[in-house]
Amino acid sequence: MSKRYIFVNFVLATVCIVAGCRHEETTVLAREPNLQGIYIPSGNQSKAVEAAGGIDAWAKVTKLQLDSLVNYYQPDGSFYLTKHKYIIYPWSNSIEVFGKEPQGDFTWRLSQGQFEVLHGLGRIPDTKAAIDNQSMATAILDIVTVPALFMDKSVGFSADANPRKIQGKWYYPIIRNTRADIESILRFPRAVFYQNSENSLVDMIWLDCPGTNQYLTVRGYDYDRINEGDIIIPKRIELFLTDSQNSSHRRVIKIDIQ
DSSP states (O other), X not given: OXXXXXXXXXXXXHHHHHHOHHHHHHHHHSOOOOTTTOOOOOHHHHHHHHHTTOHHHHHTOSOEEEEEEEEEEXXXXXXXXXXXXXXXXXXXXXXXXXXXXXXXXXEEEEETTEEEEEEEOSSOTTOOOSSOHHHHHHHHHHHHOHHHHHTOTTSEEEEOSSOEEETTEEEEEEEEEOOSSHHHHHHSOSEEEEEETTTOOEXXXXXXXXXXXXXXXXXXXXXXXXXXXXXXXXXXXXXXXXXXTSOOOEEEEEEEEO
C-alpha cells in the first residue's frame, strides 16, 4: 500500500470526523471516474463527448456547482421566478438542488435514481408545477452530464443511423437501453438522446418519467465552456411536457445558469 494512499485516506477520515456525516456523503458523491473501467464511446457518441469538451476534460470534474434563475410556468400563462443552486456529480450520477423560499429553505438529492428531501420543503408551495421534482432533477442531470453517461459501462446505448428532423433541425437519435428491473428503470429511465447534426452536441433528450404517466423533453441552449475542467455545458435549460413520440411540447420550466 503506497504512502500516498494512506495519506489520502487519513485526510478523508479527518474531514469526516470534523465535518460530520453530511461532508462524508459529499466526499463519496464527488468521486473521480475509474479510468481503467471507463467505456470509450465510438461513432456519434464519441463525437458528442468531444463536442462537449472531450474525455480528458470531463475526467477531471468531480462536481459542478451551478447557480441559476428558474422560471416555473403556470397553467394561466404566468410564471413563478426563483433561484436554485445545483451541485452535480457527473461520475456518481447524482445532483443536489438547493433553494430558499418565503416558506423555508430546501435541499433535494437525486442519486442513482433515488430521490430524497434532505432538508425543508418537499415542494415549492407557490408553484403549480406540472412535473414532479424527481423528473426535473433527472432531466437537468442528464442534459448536463451527457459525456459521463456515454462513458458509463453500466448502461448501454444504441444509435439510430437515420436522422430525424425536429423543428427544422436534423438529429441523430441515440437510445438509452434500460433493463427491465425497477432499480435500473429508476436509475436510468427510458430515454432518447438527440445529437444535433450541425455541432454534434446532444442538446435534446426525451425522457419517460418513471412512476408517472408523463413524458418530458429537456433541451440545452447556449453551450459554453466553464472553469471546471474546461468542459462545455448548456447555459440555458428548458423542460417541456411532451408525448410518447416527442411531437408536442408545452414548456413548463426554464433555467438560466448564472
